[in-house]
Amino acid sequence: MGWLSMPLSSMTPYETPKAYLDAQFTYDRHDEAGKGGALRVLASSCLRNKVWYAAAIRTVDGVDEPAFAIVCLVSWNPRARDGFVFAYKDMTEHMGPNEAECPERILALLGDTDDPSALDWRRRCLDRLSRRAAQPLEHGMHIRLPAAIRFTDGHEGTDFIVHKRGRRIALAKPGSGYPSYRITNLCDMAWTVVPPPTQTRVHKTVFG
Structure with missing residues (x-):
C-alpha cells in the first residue's frame, strides 16, 4: 500500500x-x-x-x-x-x-x-x-563509532564527546567543546566508550 x-x-x-x-x-x-x-x-x-x-x-x-x-x-x-x-x-x-x-x-x-x-x-x-x-549515552561520554562518518562541513571522524540536554543528543569533536553534529539512530550504532587517559601518578620523594 x-x-x-x-x-x-x-x-x-x-x-x-x-x-x-x-x-x-x-x-x-x-x-x-x-x-x-x-x-x-x-x-x-x-x-x-x-x-x-x-x-x-x-x-x-x-x-x-x-x-x-x-x-x-x-x-x-x-x-x-x-x-x-x-x-x-x-x-x-x-x-x-x-x-x-x-x-x-x-x-x-x-x-x-x-x-x-x-x-x-x-x-x-x-x-x-x-x-x-x-550502556546508555551519558553527557560528557567520549564515544568511538565503528566507522568514520563524514559531515556536511567536511569533518570526518569516529571519536566524539556526547552532549545531552533532556532527550536531545549532540556531538562535539574531542577538544572543541562545541556540539556541532547530530547522527540519526546514534543509540542503535555499535559505538564503544573511550576510557579517559591514564594519568601517571608522581609520588613525593621522601629523604631519610
Whole structure:
C-alpha cells in the first residue's frame, strides 16, 4: 500500500497522528449473527511522529487471533503549504518493515507466530533494545563509532564527546567543546566508550 495523505480537516476529531491511527485500526464489522471481522489496538506508540507501532488483535467470526504488530510510516507537518499535514503508509510485521524501534511494552503483547519475516522483525527490535540497555549515552561520554562518518562541513571522524540536554543528543569533536553534529539512530550504532587517559601518578620523594 502507498502513502495516504490528508488535510487536518480529514483527521477530525483527532488532532495527532497517534490518535488518528489508533482509531483507524480499531473497528468492529460483525453482523447480528456474530459473523464478520474486527480489529482492536491493544497498545501503540508514535515515535517522534515518524513511525507508529501497535500491537493489535484481529477477531474473525467472534474468535480472536494472536496479536500482531502494525507499523505505519508517518509524515506530520502541521505547517504544510499545500494543507496536507498528515500522511501515513501502513504495513504489518509480516512484511518485514525496515523500521524496528518498537517499544518493549508493545512487543510483549504480541502473540506467537511462525512467519519468518515477522520473526526477523521482532529479533531486530529486540537487538536494538538490548544495545540501548547495555550502556546508555551519558553527557560528557567520549564515544568511538565503528566507522568514520563524514559531515556536511567536511569533518570526518569516529571519536566524539556526547552532549545531552533532556532527550536531545549532540556531538562535539574531542577538544572543541562545541556540539556541532547530530547522527540519526546514534543509540542503535555499535559505538564503544573511550576510557579517559591514564594519568601517571608522581609520588613525593621522601629523604631519610
